[in-house]
Amino acid sequence: SKRIDVKDLNVFYGDFLAVQDVNMVIEPRAVTALIGPSGCGKSTFLRTLNRMHEVIPGARVEGHALMDGQDLYGDDVDPVEVRRQVGMVFQRPNPFPTMSIADNVLAGVKLNNKRMSKSDQEALVERALRGANLWEEVKDRLDRPGSSISGGQQQRLCIARAIAVQPQVLLMDEPCSALDPISTLAIEDLIAELKSEYTIVIVTHNMQQAARVSDTTGFFNIAGTGKPGRLIEMDATE
Ligand code: ADP
Numbered sequence: 505s506k507r508i509d510v511k512d513l514n515v516f517y518g519d520f521l522a523v524q525d526v527n528m529v530i531e532p533r534a535v536t537a538l539i540g541p542s543g544c545g546k547s548t549f550l551r552t553l554n555r556m557h558e559v560i561p562g563a564r565v566e567g568h569a570l571m572d573g574q575d576l577y578g579d580d581v582d583p584v585e586v587r588r589q590v591g592m593v594f595q596r597p598n599p600f601p602t603m604s605i606a607d608n609v610l611a612g613v614k615l616n617n618k619r620m621s622k623s624d625q626e627a628l629v630e631r632a633l634r635g636a637n638l639w640e641e642v643k644d645r646l647d648r649p650g651s652s653i654s655g656g657q658q659q660r661l662c663i664a665r666a667i668a669v670q671p672q673v674l675l676m677d678e679p680c681s682a683l684d685p686i687s688t689l690a691i692e693d694l695i696a697e698l699k700s701e702y703t704i705v706i707v708t709h710n711m712q713q714a715a716r717v718s719d720t721t722g723f724f725n726i727a728g729t730g731k732p733g734r735l736i737e738m739d740a741t742e
């Protein structure tokens with residue numbers, strides 16, 4: 505769990521300024537919620553925190569994001585290592601559909617470590633699935649495809665895949681928007697448990713959800729101003 509200091513951040517797509525002049529402290533062992541209208545740059549901002557913007561043609565970042573003091577954009581920093589330390593969970597649960605549940609959990613780990621023993625792999629699968637509150641539901645069907653479980657279970661599988669690589673930070677981009685209310689509550693409970701270990705940033709459209717899960721809420725700019733996304737306020741959620 506690490507702290508992130510965002511300093512004077514601007515993000516461009518070509519000439520278009522999508523995120524302007526964001527300064528923000530993201531505290532460790534806490535949940536920071538980001539709220540704002542569609543198109544104000546929330547997803548763009550999240551992507552800058554694990555250098556995913558670099559895979560988008562034309563996207564460019566100015567400014568700094570310091571993770572426990574180390575600039576994530578430093579020349580000597582390996583973007584692959586940043587992505588290992590800063591995991592991402594998306595709006596649509598995106599397990600590899602034909603890959604088994606167990607292999608889905610291991611998918612990220614195997615990018616870094618191809619020579620794990622079978623027993624180490626099994627232990628890691630169990631640990632990550634327990635960490636994602638999914639173990640009891642899938643322990644008898646680990647070899648079934650990722651697509652064989654419900655949407656809410658698939659989202660927890662994606663969280664298991666993200667935490668299996670032992671990141672410091674978890675970014676969640678509207679992780680409940682595609683889920684039913686019961687699955688949503690399961691994810692919110694899980695977020696509350698995960699915050700003891702990870703720095704969590706969640707983008708949500710739901711004020712009640714922000715109030716339920718977050719310690720701090722960052723409000724991005726108001727619709728119709730015609731301006732790029734700016735952080736207008738940071739508030740303690742309670
Ligand atoms: P939000 O997540 O708040 O809905 P986004 O970060 O997705 O906002 O988008 C912010 C702005 O940047 C929008 O105007 C969007 O159209 C634009 N944008 C997002 N992705 C790209 C891209 N790959 N290329 C060009 N413009 C983009």
Ligand code: ADP
Pocket residue numbers: 543547595
């Ligand atoms: P969301 O609603 O989840 O924020 P969007 O609908 O804004 O997603 O964007 C969906 C995808 O299209 C994203 O990968 C985003 O980067 C891309 N995108 C969004 N706006 C533009 C744009 N103006 N030009 C190119 N790509 C864009």
